[in-house]
Amino acid sequence: MSNPAEERYVEMSNLIKAYPNPYGDDIKVIDGFNLKIRKGEVVGVIGHSGCGKSTVLTMLAGLNPITSGGIIVDGREISGPGPDRAVVFQSPCLLPWMTAYGNVKLGVDRVYPHATPQMRHDLIAYYLGIVGLSDAMHRYPRELSGGMQQRVGIARAIALQPKVLLLDEPFGRLDSLTRMELQDVILEILDREKLTTVLITHDVDEAIYMCDRVCMMTNGPGAKVGNLMTIPFERPRHRAEILEHPDYYNYRGELICFLEEQEELKGDRPAKPEPKDGVGEDTHTDLVAQEDTSTEIPVLNDELESHVTDTEMVKVN
């Protein structure tokens, strides 16, 4: 694809997000996050819990004010939420007094106020059908399983026909069978609708199966893009073929290696004890114990330092 506007359909530039801590100081949770996404591309975001994945996604959704930097979607800088960016969270948050149909209708009525009732009905029925809920569209959330409720959440999002679909761990609360079913539902939708998508996930296999590229985030505070990995598997994708692909384990290895490096950097580095005044003037035994400790700790610290350097070297921005 050579059209520059489509190459940078979504562009997040120098994003900074600071939250106040309990002492009133601003802590930069995200600091210098840069990412460009092509039109129709599916980009996964992976990183340790608390690094700031949802913060980036909610800023892109326009639900969370940006401290500094900017986000452009299809040539326009965003300044708040809009139907061009639909979000699916881990929990679908359906209105309990409305059926699946009613929950999807709410958004459709707002986004297409000038469409005829028949057109709106067709749209709602079509998208509920795509997610496999044609027979259950008039059921209330309490009459639907967790997986079915999440399907309603997905239908509600794609029925808005957004420019960008934002998925924040949409399968996080589902059992593994339902998770696989829904991954396939979403993949089919993405292939059919060619939706530009950001998928936050903790699951490296899910990222490889579903995404064209994976953005690996460093730990916060001050999180940014640590590395980017392209997954060039053709679409439509089939789980068995992907799992058997000779490159599958290389991609998996690269993602796991990044996460392990970040885990090591996470701050469980033991503090080097300061020598106390008078140590060494006591007994010989105390002196030996002190020497043993002081030879071990610098080695451990050296190892940790070398990880810092390695990670710095793979940074792409």
Ligand SMILES: Nc1ncnc2c1ncn2[C@@H]1O[C@H](COP(=O)(O)OP(=O)(O)OP(=O)(O)O)[C@@H](O)[C@H]1O
């Ligand atoms: N409204 C807020 N006020 C203050 N700090 C916040 C706020 N929202 C998030 N944070 C902090 O920002 C950091 C990033 O949070 P975020 O929810 O984006 O992480 P995450 O990567 O999505 O985590 P998880 O994988 O657990 O969902 C965390 O340290 C969190 O405590």
Ligand SMILES: [Mg+2]
């Ligand atoms: Mg999150």
